[in-house]
Amino acid sequence: MSRRPRSAFPSPDHDHRGCSASAIARAETLCASRKLRFTAIRRAVLKAVWQSHSPVGAYDILAKLNAKGADHAPMAVYRALDFLLENGFIHRISSQNAFIGCPHPETEHDSQLLICRRCGTVAEIDSAPVTRALKAAAPGFAIEQRTIEISGVCPHCRSGAHA
Ligand SMILES: [Zn+2]
Ligand SMILES: [Zn+2]
Ligand SMILES: [Zn+2]
Known part of the structure; x- marks a missing residue:
């Protein structure tokens, strides 16, 4: 009997708040154990990337952050994205010049x-x-x-x- 492998795609009606909250919590734990600073902007950018399972671009992230009254410069967002990329919390989708959250950043x-x-x-x-x-x-x-x-x-x- 062959079983169909479970799809890697999340069900359209799943509770995405859980995905997002667990990604932020894991980043917090990993940063603490690796002695990295999980600053407010790094957290806000990671949260913005995790707003869905679709890629999001740097300028959309900047707009989202600044829509709440903040006044972040594009460079600040790029630096936070670099930090998140370097540490495996997000992946870059080169074909769209956009970013996606990594569901298992604990392992290379x-x-x-x-x-x-x-x-x-x-x-x-x-x-x-x-x-x-x-x-x-x-x-x-x-x-x-x-x-x-x-x-x-x-x-x-x-x-x-x-x-
Ligand atoms: Zn689809
Ligand atoms: Zn989700
Ligand atoms: Zn990954």
């Missing part, structure tokens, strides 16, 4: 980002066979940036759950 990992072109949702997977195949196919090449972006249509859009 490769990521394959599945990007739904209909609803914009991004699901992250870390497939060991994909990584092995890539290494085998590129002998002698020192791979540095190992994030792969794959576009398509998510299971929820395909089944009409987002209609």
Whole structure:
């Protein structure tokens, strides 16, 4: 009997406050254990990235932060994004010049980002066979940036759950 693997895409009606709250809490714990400063702006930017499972750009983050009466400069947001990227709390979607929260920042990992072109949702997977195949196919090449972006249509859009 073959079981269908569970989709990496979150159900459209899941309680996203839980995802966001747990991401912030984990970042807080990780920063404390790694002796990193989780400043107010770093926290606010991470929260803005986690507003959904769709990528968000730096200027949208800046607008969101400043809409609440703050007056952050673009540089401040970029620096916070760099910090979050360097420490694995977020990933960059190069094809959209935007960012997505990482659901498992505790461990260093490769990521394959599945990007739904209909609803914009991004699901992250870390497939060991994909990584092995890539290494085998590129002998002698020192791979540095190992994030792969794959576009398509998510299971929820395909089944009409987002209609
Ligand atoms: Zn969620
Ligand atoms: Zn990740
Ligand atoms: Zn979709």
